[in-house]
Amino acid sequence: MSKTQQELDLEYENGAFIPNAQSYVDAWEAASAALRAAKTGEYDVAYGDNPRAKYDLIRPDGPAKGLFIFVHGGYWLQRHKDDWTCFGEGALTAGWAIAHPGYPLAPEVRISEITKHVAQAITALAEQTDGPIVLAGHSAGGHLVARMAMPGVLSAYVAARLSHVLSISPVSDLRPMLPLTMNDTLRLDAAEAQAESPVLGHSLDVPVTVAVGSQERPVFLDQARWLAEAWGVGHMILPGRHHFDVIDVLRDAKSPILRAALS
Structure with a gap:
């Protein structure tokens, strides 16, 4: 029996299934504002012409061990x-420079264009820093950092500096997005969905970890597993975590997953 439109859309709905979901968003925003207020940084640096094509870069007090980039x-x-x-707090505490790139959103641009913007941001950040680069991303950001770990997306020089890619709760196969209502805005077609799906390609020779919360929606458990299996990389299921608190591990410099990514 075919699924209704509502059933299809609910498969990719997160907030409706997380109690007090808005409280997590409010806490992220407050903690992020507090961190920016407390730290001198290079904020809203343009890397392209789009008004959202800007990044923030915060350096540690001493020499940086490398650069940790979080893609939202x-x-x-x-x-x-x-x-x-x-969500750069843990890496900053561990002595890494941290960066947060912005990017234009649909429907102004398509996902393939967002991929290009993120690559452009990472390239600009690489020019401003030395040492290894760790990429981390969550949800759509998990998709985007996985795309960065694929051949031909980043320049050879920047790709060679990648030391770890941490894809958290990623959307790794975009083909299931085609019938969703949100695709009225994303404007994905079959060709773009295939080209932009990490699960249908392969990764560079760089360590990749795919992580997901055990309490996430079934499709996110599937999406994470599909990528880990397709690429033959580490697959971590974090007990008791849902889509909105699975990324809290990035705020703790001592969390095993972050320590592994930064090692």
């Missing part, structure tokens, strides 16, 4: 880099 989610449709600064 929001289904390529919403959110802003300023909402997520706190």
Whole structure:
């Protein structure tokens, strides 16, 4: 029996299934604003012509061990880099420079264009820093960092500096997005969905970890597993975590998953 439109859309709905979901968003925004207020940084640096093509870069007090870049989610449709600064907190405490790139959203641009913007931001950040680069992303950001780990997306020089890619709760196969109502805004077609799906390609020779919360929606458990299996990389299911608190591990410099990514 075919699924109704509502059933299809609910498979990719997160907030409706998380108690007090808005409280998590409010806490991210408050913690991120507090971190920016407390730290001198290079904020809203333009890397392109689009008004959202800007990044924030915060350096540690001493010499940086490398650069940790967090790419935010929001289904390529919403959110802003300023909402997520706190998820660089663990890496900053561990002595890494941290960066948060913004990017234009659908429907102004298509997902393939967002991929190009993120690559452009990472390239600009690489020019401003030395040492290894760790990429982390959540949800749509998990998709975007996985795309960065694929051949031909980043320049050879920047790709060679990647030391770890941490894809958290990613959308790794975009083909299931085609019949969703949100695709009225994303404007994905079959060709773009295939080209932009990491699960249908292969990764560079760089360590990749795919992580997902055990309490996430079934499709996110599937999407994470599909990518880990397709690429033959580490697959971590974090006990008791849902889509909105699975990324809290990035705020703790001692969390095993972050320590592994930064090692």
